[in-house]
Amino acid sequence: MTDIVLRTENLTASYDEHIVVKNVNLSIPRNSITAIMGPSGCGKTTLIRCFNRMHELSPKAKVEGKVILIEKNHQIEEIDVYSIDPMLVRRKIGMVFQKPNPFPTMSIYENVIAGYILNGIKLKKSEADEIVEETLKKVSLWDEVKDRLHKKGTFLSGGQQQRLCIARALAMKPDIILLDEPTSALDPVATLKIEELLEQLKDTVTIVIVTHNVGQAGRISDYVAFMYLGELIEYGPTDVVFTRPRHEKTEEFLSGKIG
Amino acid sequence: MASRFTRKLALNKDKIFNLVLSFFAVLLIFLGVGFFLSLFNASYLAFKKFGIGFFAGKNWDPVQEEFGALPFIYGTILTSFIALGISFPFSIAISIVLGEYFQKGFFAEILRYLTELIAGVPSVVLGFWGLFFLVPLVREIEIALNVPPYGVGILTASIILAFMILPYSASIGKDAMRLVPNELKEAAYALGATRWEVIKKVMIPYARSGIIAGIILSLGRALGETMAVTMVIGNYHGIPESIFSPGNTIASVIANEFTEATGEVYLSSLMYLGLALFIITTVVNLIGRFILKKLQH
Amino acid sequence: MKSYHFRILKSKIISVFLTLFAILSTVPFLLVLYFIIKNGISVINWEFLTSLPKPVGEPGGGILNAIVGTTILIIIALILAVPFGIFTGVFLAEKGDSKIAFLSRLVVEILQGVPSIVVGIIVYLWIVKPMGHFSALSGGVALGIMMLPVVIKSTEEILKLIPREIKEASLALGVPYYKTILKVVIPAGFSGILTGILAGTARIAGETAPLLFTAFGNPFLNFNILKPISAMPLLIFNYAVSPYEEWWAKAWGASCILVVFVLTLNIITRLISKR
Ligand SMILES: Nc1ncnc2c1ncn2[C@@H]1O[C@H](COP(=O)(O)OP(=O)(O)OP(=O)(O)O)[C@@H](O)[C@H]1O
Ligand SMILES: [Mg+2]
Numbered sequence: 001m002t003d004i005v006l007r008t009e010n011l012t013a014s015y016d017e018h019i020v021v022k023n024v025n026l027s028i029p030r031n032s033i034t035a036i037m038g039p040s041g042c043g044k045t046t047l048i049r050c051f052n053r054m055h056e057l058s059p060k061a062k063v064e065g066k067v068i069l070i071e072k073n074h075q076i077e078e079i080d081v082y083s084i085d086p087m088l089v090r091r092k093i094g095m096v097f098q099k100p101n102p103f104p105t106m107s108i109y110e111n112v113i114a115g116y117i118l119n120g121i122k123l124k125k126s127e128a129d130e131i132v133e134e135t136l137k138k139v140s141l142w143d144e145v146k147d148r149l150h151k152k153g154t155f156l157s158g159g160q161q162q163r164l165c166i167a168r169a170l171a172m173k174p175d176i177i178l179l180d181e182p183t184s185a186l187d188p189v190a191t192l193k194i195e196e197l198l199e200q201l202k203d204t205v206t207i208v209i210v211t212h213n214v215g216q217a218g219r220i221s222d223y224v225a226f227m228y229l230g231e232l233i234e235y236g237p238t239d240v241v242f243t244r245p246r247h248e249k250t251e252e253f254l255s256g257k258i259g
Numbered sequence: 260m261a262s263r264f265t266r267k268l269a270l271n272k273d274k275i276f277n278l279v280l281s282f283f284a285v286l287l288i289f290l291g292v293g294f295f296l297s298l299f300n301a302s303y304l305a306f307k308k309f310g311i312g313f314f315a316g317k318n319w320d321p322v323q324e325e326f327g328a329l330p331f332i333y334g335t336i337l338t339s340f341i342a343l344g345i346s347f348p349f350s351i352a353i354s355i356v357l358g359e360y361f362q363k364g365f366f367a368e369i370l371r372y373l374t375e376l377i378a379g380v381p382s383v384v385l386g387f388w389g390l391f392f393l394v395p396l397v398r399e400i401e402i403a404l405n406v407p408p409y410g411v412g413i414l415t416a417s418i419i420l421a422f423m424i425l426p427y428s429a430s431i432g433k434d435a436m437r438l439v440p441n442e443l444k445e446a447a448y449a450l451g452a453t454r455w456e457v458i459k460k461v462m463i464p465y466a467r468s469g470i471i472a473g474i475i476l477s478l479g480r481a482l483g484e485t486m487a488v489t490m491v492i493g494n495y496h497g498i499p500e501s502i503f504s505p506g507n508t509i510a511s512v513i514a515n516e517f518t519e520a521t522g523e524v525y526l527s528s529l530m531y532l533g534l535a536l537f538i539i540t541t542v543v544n545l546i547g548r549f550i551l552k553k554l555q556h
Numbered sequence: 557m558k559s560y561h562f563r564i565l566k567s568k569i570i571s572v573f574l575t576l577f578a579i580l581s582t583v584p585f586l587l588v589l590y591f592i593i594k595n596g597i598s599v600i601n602w603e604f605l606t607s608l609p610k611p612v613g614e615p616g617g618g619i620l621n622a623i624v625g626t627t628i629l630i631i632i633a634l635i636l637a638v639p640f641g642i643f644t645g646v647f648l649a650e651k652g653d654s655k656i657a658f659l660s661r662l663v664v665e666i667l668q669g670v671p672s673i674v675v676g677i678i679v680y681l682w683i684v685k686p687m688g689h690f691s692a693l694s695g696g697v698a699l700g701i702m703m704l705p706v707v708i709k710s711t712e713e714i715l716k717l718i719p720r721e722i723k724e725a726s727l728a729l730g731v732p733y734y735k736t737i738l739k740v741v742i743p744a745g746f747s748g749i750l751t752g753i754l755a756g757t758a759r760i761a762g763e764t765a766p767l768l769f770t771a772f773g774n775p776f777l778n779f780n781i782l783k784p785i786s787a788m789p790l791l792i793f794n795y796a797v798s799p800y801e802e803w804w805a806k807a808w809g810a811s812c813i814l815v816v817f818v819l820t821l822n823i824i825t826r827l828i829s830k831r
Contacts, residue, residue, distance in 0.1 A: 052728065054724065054727065054728060057724075057727060087730040087731070087732055088730065089730070090727065090728050090729065090730035091729065091730035094728065094729070095724075095728035097721050097724065097725065097728075099719075099721055101719065101721040101722055101724075101725045102725075103722065103725065103726070103740060103744070104722065104744050105740075105743040105744055105746070114726075114729060115729040115730065115731070117739075118726055118729060118731040118735055118736070118739050118740065119729070119730060119731055119735070120735070165725070168725075168729070169728075169729070172729060172730070272732060272734050273732055273733045273734050275734075276733065276734030276737070277733075277734075279643060280643055280644075280646055280647040280650070280651070281647065281651075281656060283640055283643040283644045283647060284644050284647040284648070284656050284657065284660045285656060285660075286640070287640075287644050287660045287663050287664070287704075287708075288656065288659045288660055288663055290663065290667075290701070291659075291662070291663030291666055291667070293678075293682075294666075294670070294674075294678055297678055297681045297682065298674070298677065298678065298681075301677075301681055348577065349577060349578070349580070349581040352574045352575075352577035352578045352581070353578045353581060355574050355578075356574055356575050356577075356578040357578070360571060360574070360575065370578060370579070370582065372823075372826075373582035373585055373586070374578070374581055374582055374585070376585060376819060376822060376823075377584060377585040377588070379758060379762075379818050379819055379821075379822040380585070380588055380762070380815055380818070380819075381761070381762020381763070381764070381789055381792075381811075381814055381815070381818060382762070382763075382764065382765075383762065383764040383789045383792050383793045383796070384588070384592065384762065384789075384792060384811045384814065384815055385588065386793075386796070387792060387793075387796040387807060387808075387811060388587075388588050388591050388592065388811075390796060390797075391591070391804075392587065392591060422584045422585075425581060429581075451560075453563045453564055453566070453567035454567045454571065455566060455567035455570045455571065456563070456567065476669075479669050480669075482671070483669075483670070483671025483672070483673065483674070484671070485671060485672060485673040485764075485765040486764045486765055486789075486793065490793075490796065490797060510671055510673050510765070513673050513677065514673055514765060514768055517676075517677070517680075517768065517769050518768065518769055518772075529677075530677065530681075533673070533674050533677045536671055536673075536674060537670065537671070537674045540669055540670065540671055540674075541666050541669065541670065543669075544665065544666070544668070544669030545665060545666070545669075548665050548669075
């Protein structure tokens with residue numbers, strides 16, 4: 001049996017009685033990249049926002065079913081995400097958004113450790129320095145910014161900003177990071193850099209990425225989930241789904257007929 | 260488990276924070292309601308004694324404790340509307356110049372600053388200047404016209420008011436002119452219209468409700484303006500016979516007499532005036548803002 | 557039908573005429589500025605700024621009481637209006653479609669247009685009458701009420717412009733809502749909020765009417781907020797309507813200082829909000 005890090009059980013999500021995620025059962029393997037695909041408006045964003053309890057921040061949003069996070073420290077612990085503090089969940093499951101959004105008032109340095117600063121977690125200077133350097137190295141940004149760590153993060157290019165946002169999520173040492181179309185606002189070169197980065201990162205963290213781009217999913221993901229009208233209609237290892245899709249909608253999507 | 264504890268704490272703080280936010284918003288509402296109730300309560304004595312007839316009474320006689328507000332209502336309306344009349348052509352000119360001829364650039368910036376900054380000059384300073392510059396000037400005119408040369412009076416107050424309200428109507432008018440879609444103007448140019456014809460036949464009709472809103476909001480200002488008016492209106496209790504006579508406005512009477520008012524009925528009558536002023540300006544303002552808001556959609 | 561040339565000519569003439577009219581409307585402001593500077597600047601010297609008024613007839617004396625008074629009144633107003641205004645502004649930006657928000661906005665609009673003399677009456681009723689005497693505190697409250705809508709509006713407006721993503725980024729890091737607002741959203745809107753505070757200060761610094769029956773004025777130096785206090789605009793008013801030429805000179809000097817202060821605030825506000 002594969003090592004699962006997150007599992008949903010009959011997950012259903014709605015906005016104001018309008019159901020947009022229907023009865024999803026999905027198990028995400030640890031230290032892998034899972035791509036979530038599907039046509040626009042099928043509920044991809046909503047699904048991953050249920051994982052870290054961001055969905056409930058929208059007005060009139062509702063969630064039913066379960067999301068289980070499985071932590072493996074000394075022993076295995078199953079955590080029902082909806083029974084603990086959402087703040088805690090969000091520290092364990094990080095998120096990166098479509099548009100790069102570094103904090104405009106913070107320097108690059110502060111942005112990396114923003115999770116600590118804002119949560120009021122005190123770090124010694126040496127600890128903070130270490131986290132910043134280590135994390136920026138992980139996202140291959142260190143060499144580019146090490147001389148201007150105390151400049152504002154908003155002066156970086158879009159791709160650099162997005163890597164900074166990934167660093168910000170990683171610095172909290174989450175079990176999973178969720179990325180919602182992280183490259184859709186970036187140029188091809190910056191996109192490629194992020195893709196390479198994600199592949200390196202999967203040894204330390206599980207990655208769930210929403211993407212519209214079939215090529216991207218094919219290049220980086222180990223598993224792919226295909227959603228249609230709020231339902232999960234196909235899920236499996238990427239090479240299998242891509243070569244032998246079982247569902248006709250998946251095939252149409254992969255061949256570019258819908259999307 | 261530690262997490263349980265932090266969870267409770269964070270949630271509680273969020274709740275407290277939300278409560279604090281709502282508290283201030285509710286306090287603000289109470290402030291507004293309190294304004295009205297306090298004024299109403301304080302003017303109740305005068306209301307009981309004079310009723311609505313208060314506003315038709317021609318006499319304001321603290322010695323006899325007889326109070327009628329008509330001269331001040333008249334003075335307020337007269338000064339405000341004359342001020343509107345004086346400022347209107349200038350306001351339209353500025354709106355057109357800044358909203359069409361010169362939308363950007365050095366000249367536009369300078370002109371905008373110079374027309375708007377007078378709104379920042381404290382009213383008491385304008386009144387002071389009025390006393391020493393405008394009053395002698397008006398006196399000259401009055402001598403030339405062979406009317407009693409008071410210098411102070413309705414006209415002088417109206418002129419000062421016109422200066423004070425011009426920036427409001429001009430700035431709103433300018434914004435309204437700038438909102439006219441380019442396609443509309445170009446369509447008219449394409450039909451061979453000259454620039455003035457485009458302004459007159461396309462822009463002004465399109466921007467009309469914005470211009471009107473600007474005028475209404477500046478009327479709201481004029482009705483309640485106190486210090487400058489108090490200093491140059493002459494503080495005469497009767498009904499002014501002409502625009503050259505001294506007079507009083509609701510605001511100027513309150514400013515002049517409030518601290519000297521002896522006797523409950525006197526004070527209450529001043530409060531009654533305050534209540535009336537509050538209601539009138541509020542209604543005028545809300546109408547102006549309502550029109551503006553409808554424009555923005 | 558009139559010829560095309562004639563219509564073009566007419567259009568040109570009107571544009572010249574309108575531009576001249578617009579330029580003409582700046583004359584009052586320039587005149588006021590000229591008058592104040594011409595009459596005021598020669599009065600201002602060190603003694604004028606640092607000493608108390610002397611009785612009519614004695615040479616010298618200054619307006620220290622008014623400068624201190626206006627400073628204290630502005631500080632009281634800021635202490636009241638800034639937290640109140642920012643929190644209410646946050647409420648309106650965050651919970652903008654609730655019933656409470658609708659009513660609060662209505663009150664903000666009413667306060668924006670309420671004549672300052674009415675604010676004076678209200679504060680007289682609320683504070684001066686129960687206390688039994690005029691006070692700096694009541695004057696500060698009156699000015700704070702005048703300032704409030706400006707701070708609320710500018711806070712609400714700037715916070716609405718801050719991208720939702722910034723707030724979500726913070727929440728997604730597990731930062732509680734209240735910390736997200738206090739440490740991320742408000743700092744991101746800082747320049748806008750500051751503009752509002754400066755604009756509000758400019759609005760109240762020259763207000764006289766709300767002080768007539770609250771702060772009242774005081775020829776002596778006073779630091780006790782429970783006692784009557786002088787203020788620049790009050791002093792200008794009292795001196796301007798007095799029959800003494802020396803007092804008029806003092807009033808010109810005070811006007812000059814006040815106008816420079818208020819106009820500087822206005823210009824700074826415009827420069828910040830333009831960026
Ligand atoms: N805040 C909201 N309130 C109400 N309905 C919403 C909200 N956000 C999304 N929806 C609706 O929920 C459905 C799913 O939206 P979602 O954003 O999850 O789709 P998506 O698959 O991420 O689409 P895209 O590829 O365009 O990002 C859509 O029909 C959308 O209109
Ligand atoms: Mg989406």
